[in-house]
Amino acid sequence: MRRYRKTAFLFLAPFLVVFLAFYLAPVCYALYLSLFVRKRIGIGPPKEVFGGLANYIRAVQDTDFLNGLKNMFVFGVVQVPIMLGLAILLALLLHQSRGFFMKVCRTAFFMPYGIPTAIGAMVWGYLYSANLSPFNQILRALHEGTIDFLSPAIVLFSIANIVTWTWTGYNMITLFAALQNIPQDLYEAARVDGAKTWDIVRRIQIPLLLPTLKILFIFSVIGTSQLFTEAFVLRPLGYLADNITPNLYLYLTAARDANYSYAGALAILLALLIFVISGPFLRRVASR
Amino acid sequence: MSSKPVSVKSVASASSGRSEASPAVGLPIIPGRKSTVSSATVGRYMVLTAFLFYCVLPAAWIIAAMTKDNGQIFTTFGLWFSYPFHVFENLSGLVTYQDWIFVRWFGNSLIMPDLFLSAAH
Numbered sequence: 001m002r003r004y005r006k007t008a009f010l011f012l013a014p015f016l017v018v019f020l021a022f023y024l025a026p027v028c029y030a031l032y033l034s035l036f037v038r039k040r041i042g043i044g045p046p047k048e049v050f051g052g053l054a055n056y057i058r059a060v061q062d063t064d065f066l067n068g069l070k071n072m073f074v075f076g077v078v079q080v081p082i083m084l085g086l087a088i089l090l091a092l093l094l095h096q097s098r099g100f101f102m103k104v105c106r107t108a109f110f111m112p113y114g115i116p117t118a119i120g121a122m123v124w125g126y127l128y129s130a131n132l133s134p135f136n137q138i139l140r141a142l143h144e145g146t147i148d149f150l151s152p153a154i155v156l157f158s159i160a161n162i163v164t165w166t167w168t169g170y171n172m173i174t175l176f177a178a179l180q181n182i183p184q185d186l187y188e189a190a191r192v193d194g195a196k197t198w199d200i201v202r203r204i205q206i207p208l209l210l211p212t213l214k215i216l217f218i219f220s221v222i223g224t225s226q227l228f229t230e231a232f233v234l235r236p237l238g239y240l241a242d243n244i245t246p247n248l249y250l251y252l253t254a255a256r257d258a259n260y261s262y263a264g265a266l267a268i269l270l271a272l273l274i275f276v277i278s279g280p281f282l283r284r285v286a287s288r
Numbered sequence: 289m290s291s292k293p294v295s296v297k298s299v300a301s302a303s304s305g306r307s308e309a310s311p312a313v314g315l316p317i318i319p320g321r322k323s324t325v326s327s328a329t330v331g332r333y334m335v336l337t338a339f340l341f342y343c344v345l346p347a348a349w350i351i352a353a354m355t356k357d358n359g360q361i362f363t364t365f366g367l368w369f370s371y372p373f374h375v376f377e378n379l380s381g382l383v384t385y386q387d388w389i390f391v392r393w394f395g396n397s398l399i400m401p402d403l404f405l406s407a408a409h
Contacts, residue, residue, distance in 0.1 A: 090339060093332045105336050108343045123346040126353075127366075134349060134366030169343065197328070 034264035048261065055265035065266060068243035071156060076224040079160040084216060087171035088209065092201060095179045109169035117166065121233035124162045129237055150238025159230045171216050178212040179205060214285045218278050225274045246270050354378055
């Protein structure tokens, strides 16, 4: 046993080295940075001095950051169920379909996932922009007035639409694959027992999709917490608040305000929050 | 969802007295069984088609925009082509932009996986 342990570490080494260098080390560096505050001592430029948990105390009182977190929660509560619900519905419907139409749908639904996030967001930006939007062109033709998709009240939903467009197909394909792993015997037995379509969906397909669905749910929650690209790409097109998502807020804190220690503290807090939310859930899924 | 078959064929066979059980609308469709167009099927196609349009919408806008110049993109309907076409000047503008930099980028993308693959062998 002992002898093999060395070999095991040898095989793990390539992964561990990269993991330590590019994953754990930056996290530790962010943690280290987050303990400093910028202070002006006497005359002269401000200096970075050790501040203990000062940045963390500032973060939990920072209404901009807290509102960003609120946006994130609203987004998660509204967008994730819509996206996963759509994905289930489409997977079930596609599973009933055969032939050319099914193949076209399968490809087309998955296509948005293959488009880089930044490019997808840019194209949607065109579709949202006041002068170009074909939606507004249609509304104008119907004399219904126009919608500013980038206005502060709506932009979070506009971003949610981009995310839904990108990820529904990915979730759908995963569920579709899980559906094809359900043994035929179950369907036959159910049909012999006189089960209707809805019975089969409710008592066979949904329960057997549940493990896959739980994983997709966790991925979606984590994805929601990391929301950045769509907001960042749409930013120059309209008025987007700095704190529309927590990630954008901490990026601007670091890149625009050059306040790396505060951004580090925000990043650590955000990571802890996601860990607290998804950790217990992940453990429950894994134990099944 | 309704499971009543509404096709003429199945109604006819039922009235002609042939003892054919109405097709169970189970999952998946058993090969060889005659398919009937039920309202559930129509609904299924409608939902799938609607989502199909949603997925290709941005791509459709891009393809339509490819045929337009800067003025047309504002004045014509976004989801349809407009005349006169500007496809060729747009494409040649793209590849010759900043001394063919787009071709350079494209080449870089082709080279990158190649490098990784040759390193792996």
